[in-house]
Amino acid sequence: MSQDPFKNERFLQSKLDEYHVNVPDIPLYLRKKRWERFINYLASPAKNPMEPMVSTINGIMLVKAGPVVCGTVLSVLPVLIFV
Amino acid sequence: MFERADELMIAYQQGDMDALDQLYLLLKGPIYSFVYRYSRDEQLSIDIVQDTFIKLHRSKHLYEKEKGKISSYLYQIAYRLMVDKLNRRKKWRSFLPFLTSVDQKEVDLADRMSVREAIAALSDVHRPIVLLFYYHDLTHEEIANVLNIPKGTVKSRLHYAIKKLKEELGGEENVSRSL
Structure with a gap:
C-alpha cells in the first residue's frame, strides 16, 4: 500500500503484531436467541459492588457489623414500640 | 479471500444458503477480532458477530457489489451495532454502576x-x-x-x-x- 503510515514504524508493527485474538466457536443463528443471551449476561463476570469497602479495615468492619446492627435494631424496634 | 467472499455473497443473494454458511466461516473471525480488539468484551463480540449476520440475512438485497466489498459492508454493520450497544450499556451503567463487567485481562x-x-x-x-x-x-x-x-x-x-x-x-x- 503506497500510503501506509506504518511502513517505517517497525517497532510499532512488531508490538501490534503481538496482539492476537483467539476466535471462539460461534454458531450461526439467523434469529436472535434473547433468552440464551440473557443467561450468558447473567453468567458473565461482574464487578463486586462491595470491593471498595473491603479494601479498608473500617470498610470490612462496616460490611460485617452493618447487618448485625441492622438486625438487632429491627428486632428491638417492635419491642420498644409495642411494649 | 475477499474476492471469494464477494462471490459467495452474490450466490447467497441468488438464494444459495450454503454460500451464507461459507461466507460466515470466512468472515466471522475477522469481524470478531475487530469487535473484540475494540471492546475487549468476549460476550459482546460474539453477540455482535451473530447480530451482524442476522442483519445481513434480513436485508441481503440491500448489498450492492459496486459500492464496495462485502467484508467492508459487514464491518460497517458490526461497527454500528457495537457502538449502539456500547452507548446503551453506558446509559444503564450511569443508573446502575454495579453492572460494570470485569475487564478480562491476561x-x-x-x-x-x-x-x-x-x-x-x-x-x-x-x-x-x-x-x-x-x-x-x-x-x-x-x-x-x-x-x-x-x-x-x-x-x-x-x-x-x-x-x-x-x-x-x-x-x-x-x-x-x-x-
Missing part, C-alpha cells in the same frame, strides 16, 4: 497487555481506524465508508493514533535501549 503476557492497553487507551474515534487499517487491511476509502466520515479525516486520525501509540508504547526509547 496477566501472563506483559507485552501483549501493554499493546492491548495502548489500543484501549485510544479514543473511540481513533481506535476503529487503527484496527481496520492495520489488522484488517482496509484502505482509507473503505474505512471512510465503514465509519461514515471523510477520507481526509481518516488520514489525519490515523496519523494522530500512530503518534499516540508510539507515545504509549515508547517506541523510540525501547529501540535506542536495545541498540
Whole structure:
C-alpha cells in the first residue's frame, strides 16, 4: 500500500503484531436467541459492588457489623414500640 | 479471500444458503477480532458477530457489489451495532454502576497487555481506524465508508493514533535501549 503510515514504524508493527485474538466457536443463528443471551449476561463476570469497602479495615468492619446492627435494631424496634 | 467472499455473497443473494454458511466461516473471525480488539468484551463480540449476520440475512438485497466489498459492508454493520450497544450499556451503567463487567485481562503476557492497553487507551474515534487499517487491511476509502466520515479525516486520525501509540508504547526509547 503506497500510503501506509506504518511502513517505517517497525517497532510499532512488531508490538501490534503481538496482539492476537483467539476466535471462539460461534454458531450461526439467523434469529436472535434473547433468552440464551440473557443467561450468558447473567453468567458473565461482574464487578463486586462491595470491593471498595473491603479494601479498608473500617470498610470490612462496616460490611460485617452493618447487618448485625441492622438486625438487632429491627428486632428491638417492635419491642420498644409495642411494649 | 475477499474476492471469494464477494462471490459467495452474490450466490447467497441468488438464494444459495450454503454460500451464507461459507461466507460466515470466512468472515466471522475477522469481524470478531475487530469487535473484540475494540471492546475487549468476549460476550459482546460474539453477540455482535451473530447480530451482524442476522442483519445481513434480513436485508441481503440491500448489498450492492459496486459500492464496495462485502467484508467492508459487514464491518460497517458490526461497527454500528457495537457502538449502539456500547452507548446503551453506558446509559444503564450511569443508573446502575454495579453492572460494570470485569475487564478480562491476561496477566501472563506483559507485552501483549501493554499493546492491548495502548489500543484501549485510544479514543473511540481513533481506535476503529487503527484496527481496520492495520489488522484488517482496509484502505482509507473503505474505512471512510465503514465509519461514515471523510477520507481526509481518516488520514489525519490515523496519523494522530500512530503518534499516540508510539507515545504509549515508547517506541523510540525501547529501540535506542536495545541498540
